[in-house]
Amino acid sequence: MKLSEYLLDRIFSLICMLVAALVLLALLWLIETPAVFILFAEVILLAAYSTALLYDFFRKQSFYNLLQKMTEQLDIKTLLGELMVPPHFLEGQILVDVLRCCNKYQNDQLACAEQENREYREYLDSWVHEIKTPITSARLIVENEKNPTTLRIDDELRKIDAYVEQVLYYARSTDVEKDFKVEKTTLQALVYAALKTYSKPLIQAGGKLVLKELDIPVAADSKSCTFVIGQILSNAIKYRKDSLQVEFSARAEKNTVSLFISDNGIGISAADLPRVFDKGFTGENGRRYSKSTGIGLYLSQRLCRKMNISLSISSVPGQGTTVTMVFPTESYLQAAGL
Known part of the structure; x- marks a missing residue:
């Protein structure tokens, strides 16, 4: 709270004080009071009012500045009323009481x-x-x-x-991490588990699989990763062209292991690509395929974030799509205390 803002809020009080000072000056002048006494009375009146005004400003400024600072810093805003100490002026005490009542109701x-x-x-x-x-x-x-x-x-x-x-x-998406069981596995085991679930749809679609050097160890929740890979496979089958081919490849780096899942399907338009992980978004392909729900990739992204796995998609319309899952290595997880 600034002094200019405070004075502007008290403009009516200032005008009243100015009018009172002028009226007093006129009355003292009419009864022929010596000028020195008139000046002395005006100075006392203005000094007393200014002192009271400044005292009121500084105590309110400290309270409201603290209130604003706590509001900005608190992650859980509904605790504000409980943490505030009631000030020594009535307006602040009423405000704290109202805040506590509202916070209790909201909690x-x-x-x-x-x-x-x-x-x-x-x-x-x-x-x-x-x-x-x-x-x-x-x-x-x-x-x-x-x-x-x-x-x-x-x-x-x-x-x-x-x-x-x-x-x-x-x-389970809000607290799915409670069901996590991070354990040592390999990309090959995760891919094989997903392929087992989607083996029949792949066969029916006439899909061809290409697996390249997937025997790379990772630390992850197998069940959740299998679900994510399964959703990617499901999309590859759903948005395929005449001859489906899905390729799995991997790359190991210092602190990460990347799994690349590529297909030769219809691809995703550049306009839709930034929104593929949005909840319920189906885009141009969704309008062409009525069975699209826009939930699979949304859940996959949410699961991956919980597991500290980066999930991204690149695509060229008419040529295919590549989904990249970047796993943190076991040593990186241990260094982070996970």
């Missing part, structure tokens, strides 16, 4: 919302595990009764299973 509302959100996620988690049982049973029935019709049913069940898995990761 109660946040706690209630978090509880409801937690219960909703727990229900989704439970529902996903429950729904997987009939899906698995149905696929076993199909396996025992193979014919063209049941095989088509199996394809649809596989898609349902993939969407259910996506729901599970979405429900």
Whole structure:
């Protein structure tokens, strides 16, 4: 708070004081009071008012400056009222009381919302595990009764299973790190696990796989990484051209290991590329393929950030897309205390 701002806010009081001083001057002059006494009275009046004004300014300035500083520094703004010490003037005391009342109400509302959100996620988690049982049973029935019709049913069940898995990761996306288990593995093991899940769609799409030197050790959560690679494979299959080819390659550096997943599909336009990780974004390709949800890459990016893995995409329309996953090495993780 600046002095000029404070005086501008007190402009009515200043005008009243000036009018009072002029009225006093006129009255003393009318009763023929000596000029020295008039001057003395005016000086006392103005000095007393100025002293009170400056005292009020400095105590309020220190309080409001501290309030602004704490507001800027606090990450959790709703704690502001609890941390503020009530000042020695009435306006500040009322403000602190109001802040505390508002903060308490907001904290109660946040706690209630978090509880409801937690219960909703727990229900989704439970529902996903429950729904997987009939899906698995149905696929076993199909396996025992193979014919063209049941095989088509199996394809649809596989898609349902993939969407259910996506729901599970979405429900856990806010605190998914609690389910992480970082362990030693290799890029080859992660890729093979994802390929096992998507082997049938790849075969049906007539896909050709090229795997280059993937036996490189990394430290990561295998389950989450398999899901991310699976989403990339799913997109490669969905946005393929006539002859699908997916290439996996890797490069080891000092503190990182990079996994490159390239396909020869329809690619992504330059306008859509910066937004592919946005929630619900489908872009030009999504308008051409109605089954696009815009959730897979969003979840993949969110998972990778939790795992300290960099996920990026480059693409040339009509030629293909390359997805890069950059893993921190085990030694780098240990040095960081992870």
